[in-house]
Amino acid sequence: FNGSMNDGYSYNPLTLPSYATNITAAGLPASTETYFDINNAIYNISYGQQYTVYLPNGTYFLSGFSLVSPQVEFVPSTYMGKLLLTDGSFQALGPVMNITLRYEEYVNLTVTERGLPAGTQWGFSVPAAGEGFELASDNISMFLPAGQEYEIIPQSVSGYYSSPLDIGPLYSPGTATLTYSRLPTSISGNFTVIFSESGLAGGTVWKIQIGQQTFSTTNSTMAIYGFENGNYSYSIVPVAGYRAVQSGYLYIDNGNGTVAVTFVKTSAGADQAVYIALSLIGGVAIGSVAVYGLMRRRT
Structure with a gap:
């Protein structure tokens, strides 16, 4: 036998066909840059632009990065068309996939109290946001979805009273003060x-x-x-x-x-x-x- 054992073999790596997955970002201020992760590979994208990733057919996980500042947050959700990808997982099936990172704006609201002795336990609830707090300090900050109206309901404190506050629509960071008055x-x-x-x-x-x-x-x-x-x-x-x-x-x-x-x-x-x-x-x-x-x- 005079032939070689390597005859008929190629050392080139096996290449799987890849298909376009188009990623866009919506809901951000103009010219804002953000990032997303696909199976631990990180990419950047600017508002109004499209980033195309070529993926072989298979299962992938995509997550957007939240953009955080002391007063404003932008939190993404992942959509394929109108379908919300709750955990970010999707199937690349080719030939073209379109995915959108939809950002929702949250603004900072600081709730403070006035009129209680230092160290008094007080609290409040924000039913529309499903939030409630109990604290002994004089203020607390939270991030709430922008553009909505909120009612802040004070927790009762023995010997004092405070009325509910109506806030909103909330478009920018602000402060709400619950004023407690001492009862006779x-x-x-x-x-x-x-x-x-x-x-x-x-x-x-x-x-x-x-x-x-x-x-x-x-x-x-x-x-x-x-x-x-x-x-x-x-x-x-x-x-x-x-x-x-x-x-x-x-x-x-x-x-x-x-x-x-x-x-x-x-x-x-x-x-x-x-x-x-x-x-x-x-x-x-x-x-x-x-x-x-x-x-x-x-x-």
Whole structure:
């Protein structure tokens, strides 16, 4: 046998056919550069551009890089067309694949408190974001999706009250302050009364006096915490251009309650009827004499 054992063999490496996978990024500020990872190989891409990777058919994992700064974050999700790739995995099947990194902007919101003694445990929740915090420091920062409205609901603190805050739409970093006011010494229990107004123009300041303490808000609701069982008198501070019941009594008997105050615009020569509704929470009565009171005035 005079032939060679190597005859008929090639030493060139086996090459698998590769197909184009086009990657684009959306939702970033113009000219922003970002990065993505495909099976531990890192590539860079700029907003508005397309990066093409040639891949043999198979299974791959793609993840985008979050862009983080002290005030703004851009967080990516991976889409193939309208399909969200939850874990970033996809099948390259050729001949052309198109994948988009869609970035969502998050902005920093710092929530701080005012009025509590140093070291007091306090907290709040942001239902729209599914977030809640308890802390002893005077502030905390969080990142929330931009462009949405949020309500910040304070946690009750014995002997103090604070009203919910409405924030938004949130387009830029900012600060929200929950102001706690000390309740009169006669109000230091564990029950809550929520005063709810209707009839005022949005953003109008309205006030309630209980004992020597005045509580105010521009929101439509005002939660006052720390009531003990017993009788309390309150008064509604007049608002220019409106009428409302000027005073009333609360009877707390082992439960929380709500008081609804209706403001009516004054109108010369009109017969004004102003109502205050006293309601129940958990079947516990709150109110002085009746569940519903009426005061009639004539201008």
